[in-house]
Amino acid sequence: MTDTDIPLWAACLVVALALGGAGFSLIGAIGLIRLRTFYERVHAPTLGATLGMALIVAASVVFFSMDEGRLVLRDLLIGLFLTVTTPVTLILLGRAATYRDRTEGNADAPPDP
Amino acid sequence: MSRLLPHPLLSLALAVMWLLLNAPVTPATLLLAGLVGWLVPFVMLALRPDAVRARAPGVILRLAGTVLVDVVRSNIDVAKVILGLNRGERRTGFVSIPLDLRDPYGLTVLSIIITGAPGTLWVQYESATGRLLLHVLDLTDGDDWVRRIKDRYERPLLEIFR
Amino acid sequence: MSAPLILAYGLGLAQAMLVLAMALAAWRVLRGPRAQDRVLGLDTVYLNGMLTIMVHGLRTGDGLSFEAALVIALLGFAATLALAKFLMQGEVIQ
Numbered sequence: 001m002t003d004t005d006i007p008l009w010a011a012c013l014v015v016a017l018a019l020g021g022a023g024f025s026l027i028g029a030i031g032l033i034r035l036r037t038f039y040e041r042v043h044a045p046t047l048g049a050t051l052g053m054a055l056i057v058a059a060s061v062v063f064f065s066m067d068e069g070r071l072v073l074r075d076l077l078i079g080l081f082l083t084v085t086t087p088v089t090l091i092l093l094g095r096a097a098t099y100r101d102r103t104e105g106n107a108d109a110p111p112d113p
Numbered sequence: 114m115s116r117l118l119p120h121p122l123l124s125l126a127l128a129v130m131w132l133l134l135n136a137p138v139t140p141a142t143l144l145l146a147g148l149v150g151w152l153v154p155f156v157m158l159a160l161r162p163d164a165v166r167a168r169a170p171g172v173i174l175r176l177a178g179t180v181l182v183d184v185v186r187s188n189i190d191v192a193k194v195i196l197g198l199n200r201g202e203r204r205t206g207f208v209s210i211p212l213d214l215r216d217p218y219g220l221t222v223l224s225i226i227i228t229g230a231p232g233t234l235w236v237q238y239e240s241a242t243g244r245l246l247l248h249v250l251d252l253t254d255g256d257d258w259v260r261r262i263k264d265r266y267e268r269p270l271l272e273i274f275r
Numbered sequence: 276m277s278a279p280l281i282l283a284y285g286l287g288l289a290q291a292m293l294v295l296a297m298a299l300a301a302w303r304v305l306r307g308p309r310a311q312d313r314v315l316g317l318d319t320v321y322l323n324g325m326l327t328i329m330v331h332g333l334r335t336g337d338g339l340s341f342e343a344a345l346v347i348a349l350l351g352f353a354a355t356l357a358l359a360k361f362l363m364q365g366e367v368i369q
Binding site for chain 3: 005006007008010011012014015016018019021022023025026028029030032033038041042044045048049052053056057059060063064067074075077078081082085088089092093095096097099100
């Protein structure tokens, strides 16, 4: 249980941001289940990695800034790190899937650029 | 690029990162941040990366704004696709785009923008022909993806990494 | 309602949603069908786990969760990269 003395409006803002972020992440995970092929599914986790992450980072910045009474921006580092790393993992994973599909001659393998 | 400060941008980024991790700012953390920002970039000298020449700060800011708006918009679009809120048939598939951008740093930024925005994935880039293969989740809008990528992202990047 | 009560319930709900997202991603890891689907699912489990820890840090007001979240983000990045590389060549180091 939290024992902070942050004002009511800040608590509502934090909760709204966190729920929005969690909502986008959840929709991304649902997409991982609902979409039919790998190349469609690979788009789904980006939802959590961009807007979902950004909203939760914003909630964290608001909460700790109000709680400690000064601007706490260190959570932005997580945002920066994820923004730079998520495309790298997704591109490499896409390349791996492309390579595997092409060598096996699958019908839904990507065409040549 | 002087010998005393080989990578000024990297130095600044490291110092700011150090201060963010060690907030609140005191004279001691400020001194350490300065030391870290000054000494660590010398490691990069051994790697000999090509110098980053980014120009036109105004264009960089405008591109950042465009990307921010596009990421939020495509998040909502992809969420609609996943939840099945769109009427009609959805087409998905690959798009091939001829790129004029050749600078490696420019291509890196372009790949981060395209993959970071939900709904588009950078699949393959052929450096010999300069052609890029994208996977697009919602192709229903038609063939304006080529123009969209070139106008919104490639042109500013060509100006920045000239 | 008081601020701590709103925080406790709202952030608890957010955590529950993120745990559900982790469960869905884990189902994709188990279900497959191809290896790349499993790796994608694992990456999503890492991502949502990291977000869960961040929300947990908000709920307890504990700044140390930041370090845990950063470590999970680093591990998730390295793990997914290694697995994707493995799928491409069959060997991690070549």
